[in-house]
Amino acid sequence: MAKIKGAIVVDTERCKGCNLCVVACPLNVISLSKEVNVKGYNYAKQTVEDTCNGCSSCAIVCPDGCISVYKVKVEK
Numbered sequence: 279m280a281k282i283k284g285a286i287v288v289d290t291e292r293c294k295g296c297n298l299c300v301v302a303c304p305l306n307v308i309s310l311s312k313e314v315n316v317k318g319y320n321y322a323k324q325t326v327e328d329t330c331n332g333c334s335s336c337a338i339v340c341p342d343g344c345i346s347v348y349k350v351k352v353e354k
Contacts, residue, residue, distance in 0.1 A: 280351040284332025286324050289344040293321035299336035299345060305329050308336055 286308070293315065299322050300308050307326040315321050322345070324330060332349035 280353055282332055283328070283350050283352045284330035285348050285350075286330060286336060287346045287348070288322050288324075289346075290321040290323070291315050291317075292342055293319060293344045294342065295319040295321055296341065297322075298339045298341065302335040302339045304333065304335060305331065 290311075294317070295310050297310060300310060305326070307324055307329045308322050309325045310320040311323050312320065322336075332347055334347045337343075337345040337347045
């Protein structure tokens with residue numbers, strides 16, 4: 279049985295750091311960065327690698343549609 283591995287890509291310049299994706303992530307792989315974007319917001323980023331399962335909870339709650347979720351099958 280193949281395992282699904284997920285990853286997110288955040289449009290950092292559009293992200294306003296609302297923190298909804300951080301709260302929505304069941305695996306706690308997203309956090310707000312210490313850096314800021316051009317608008318002065320701390321943007322979201324994936325901080326824990328190889329843990330995301332691609333559930334898309336973060337993308338669903340993002341009010342600005344800044345998050346893209348990718349899923350890849352990983353053969354064992």
